[in-house]
Amino acid sequence: MEVDQQHPLVLPGDTIDPSLIPTHKKQPLRLGPGLRHIPPNAIIPTVAGQLIADHKKNSMWVEYNGGRYIPSPNDLVIGQIVRSAADLYYVNLTPYTSSATLPQLAFEGATKKTRPILAPGALIYARVTLANRHMDAELECVSGSTGKAEGLGPLTGGMAFDVSLGLARRLLMARSREEGGVEVLELLGGEGLAFETAVGRNGRVWVGSESTKTVIAVGRALRETDEGDLGVEQQRKLVKRLIREMR
Numbered sequence: 001m002e003v004d005q006q007h008p009l010v011l012p013g014d015t016i017d018p019s020l021i022p023t024h025k026k027q028p029l030r031l032g033p034g035l036r037h038i039p040p041n042a043i044i045p046t047v048a049g050q051l052i053a054d055h056k057k058n059s060m061w062v063e064y065n066g067g068r069y070i071p072s073p074n075d076l077v078i079g080q081i082v083r084s085a086a087d088l089y090y091v092n093l094t095p096y097t098s099s100a101t102l103p104q105l106a107f108e109g110a111t112k113k114t115r116p117i118l119a120p121g122a123l124i125y126a127r128v129t130l131a132n133r134h135m136d137a138e139l140e141c142v143s144g145s146t147g148k149a150e151g152l153g154p155l156t157g158g159m160a161f162d163v164s165l166g167l168a169r170r171l172l173m174a175r176s177r178e179e180g181g182v183e184v185l186e187l188l189g190g191e192g193l194a195f196e197t198a199v200g201r202n203g204r205v206w207v208g209s210e211s212t213k214t215v216i217a218v219g220r221a222l223r224e225t226d227e228g229d230l231g232v233e234q235q236r237k238l239v240k241r242l243i244r245e246m247r
Helices: 165-172 184-190 212-228 232-246
Strands: 035-038 042-045 049-054 059-063 076-084 088-092 100-103 123-132 135-140 153-155 159-162 196-200 204-208
Touching (some): 035 059, 059 165, 076 196, 088 123, 100 123, 165 204, 165 212, 204 212
Antiparallel strands (some): 035 042, 049 059, 076 088, 076 123, 123 153, 196 204
16 A cells, blocks of 8 residues: 555554544544544554545544454444354354354344344345444344345355455445555456455455356455555456456
């Protein structure tokens, strides 16, 4: 990632320049991963990385690739069903954390008769509703405001690929092409590949397509972009190479 004055590198415990902190008259400041509020008004980084601020959403976070995923409220995540209980599913988000819980009625239009029946190993796209260090995370597959799925729910077919936390966050950013230089998915679509994706902040990307070759190509593109920290021009060359190999 390019480092500039607007997106400086920070270290744990650094003092953040007040001019970099977003201010909004109506919206409260939202702190994302890598930042902690120390009362009364101090904000300090908890990890080393690049400080990113979204002034429209009045939010800021630290962009970094390493470390372990720690669930935060409103995170979109891809989980794998471990087992079910009377009213809950237990969901694996990472190999090193305890299972999150997902109420069996936390799906659009779900009742005791119509709730989805998910077997161990099934993948779901969910939102974190509750998370703190003393309790297992809780999930839902509906919007808390509309009750609609809005893209959340079981993920059928396709494959899930592991990526770094940094790439996952950049893919989820509305302006990722400007902020993080991640164009590989758009480039693949521009070459005529038909696929859909779901990105989890826990470092998982699901890729679905009627073509197995396409799923594998998209997964390879994501991993090589991630592992090589490829810039936009390198991503273009990668996509051209993968398309040639598919033909």
